[in-house]
Amino acid sequence: MSGLKISQLCVQHIGPFDFSISAGQCLVMSGPSGTGKSLLLRAIADLIPHQGHVCLGEQACTQVSPEAWRHDVSLLPAESQWWYDTIGEHFDDFDSELFATLGFDKSVLTWEVSRCSTGERQRLAMIRMLQQQPRALLLDEPTASVDAANTERMENIISCYQQRHDIPVLWVSHQHDQIHRIASRHVILKDNRLVEEPL
Template identity: 35%
Template structure:
C-alpha cells in the first residue's frame, strides 16, 4: 500500500490518501492546480513535508534513487539520451511493443525521429521495464488516438492486476477517468481529495 499523510508543499496539501496494490487512481483538477506537482512530490523530486510510505517503509528511510527505483514518474515530455531506442531498456526483447500498437523494429530507431505518440508509449514501456511498484503517469494518452489509447489503458490495467502495481495518473479526459479508475482524486484549491465520481 502507498500511504500519504499530512502532505504539504507550497502548492498542495493532503490529509490522508492511500493506494492499495492493484489500484488505478485517476487524478483530476483544473490546469495549474498542481497535478504534475503532486506526482513529483510522490516521486520525491521536489521538497515536501509530511509522510509518504510504500508497504510501510517510509521514503525518508531510503535514498532518492532507491525510492525512485520503486516509484517511477513518466513525465508528459520524455527524455532520450541514446541514439537507439533499445539502449534505454534493460530487456528490450521483452518489451510488449505489439500490445500498444508498436512494431519491434522501432527498437532500432533513433528516438529523435519518432512521433510524440510513439515516444509517449515507449516512455511507458521503459518505466515498466524497471519493474516499479508505483507508476506515476502525467497525461500518458495526450498524444494518442482512440485505438492507441485503448491499448495503453488495457496494458495499464493488466499491469495493475498481474503485478499488483499502484497506478496514479492525471487525465483531462472525463470518459477515460470514468472507465479506468478504481479511485478518483481531485485537487481543489490546493487540497487533494478522494472523490466518489470523476468531475466532468
C-alpha cells in the same frame, strides 16, 4: 503487495494532503491546470523537496535510497524524455511481448528518437518504465498526445500490470470516458483540497 500512503504532504505552496491508494487500485486525479497535480506527483517520487511522509507499504520514502525509491515508485512525466540518439540505447533489455502489445517489433530499437512522433515516444516511455518492474505507478496524463486506439492499448497494459502485480496506480487524467474506464476512485484537486468524486 503494498499500497501507497501519503500523509501531511506539502510541496511549495500546496498541501497538506492525506490520502492512500490500496494495492491493485487506480486513483484518478483531475482538476484545473496549475493546481499542482504534477508537483504532487513529483513530490511522491521524491524528485522535489517536500514535507510530510510517503510510504509504500511499510517502507517510508526516507528509509530507502533515492534510486531505489524512484525505481519502485515510478513516475511517467507528461512529456517523455530521451537523451541518446536511438531508441535502443535507452533500453537495457527487450520484452518482446510488451513491445508487441503497444505495436512495436524489434526494429524499433534502431529508430532515431528525433524521427518518432510524440505519441510513439510516449508509448515507448511507458514500456521503458514497465520493464523496470515498478511497485507503484505515477502517471501524469500519459495518453494526452496519443491517438484513441493507442490510448486504449496503453490503458489495458496499465490495468494488466496493476492487476497482475497488485500495485497502486495514481493517474492524472481529464478525459471523462477514460476516467470511467480506468478509475477505482476519482478525486479532484481544487482550491488546495482533494475532493472525492463519485464514479
